[in-house]
Amino acid sequence: MEAWVRFSAQSQARERLLRAAQYACVLAGAALSRSGGSSGTLSRLQQLEAHLSLGRKLLRLGGSAEALGGAQRSLHLPDPVLRFCLTLSHLNRALFLACDNVLWAGKSGVLPGLAMEKWSQRSFR
Known part of the structure; x- marks a missing residue:
């Protein structure tokens, strides 16, 4: 448990990077839906955003x-x-x-x- 606590304490930079990527997916998805992009690409972006969100929460365990x-x-x-x-x-x-x-x-x-x-x-x- 001690090793996990030390790892999670040092993961702020990784969390910020994942957050930036997550919000970039949200922004790209919003821009894609406005411009009438394909629904397949939009669903992939939404899945990627959901996975990045879960990954961020995993780092905070x-x-x-x-x-x-x-x-x-x-x-x-x-x-x-x-x-x-x-x-x-x-x-x-x-x-x-x-x-x-x-x-x-x-x-x-x-x-x-x-x-x-x-x-x-x-x-x-």
Whole structure:
């Protein structure tokens, strides 16, 4: 688990690259649909965008464990206000990423009966 946390912490550049490619697919798909391009090419772009989105979420799987580790480290700070705020911030990020991981599992087919809208709202909150 430690190796995965270290890998995911170093993958910000890869995540940004995947995000740029994902948004380029969305932009190309919108331009193609306006100009009346072929439906086969448009569906391929949409599939590529969906796969890039799932790939980005896969890279964030270790983020929840990293945030929990940050919360654990912040428990030892001497200032009580700083300790409270940082611990709460790390726990909030860990919960968001945990919900995001559940959403990823639903979209990728690992959890086929998942209520996607419900988990999406939980992640958003």
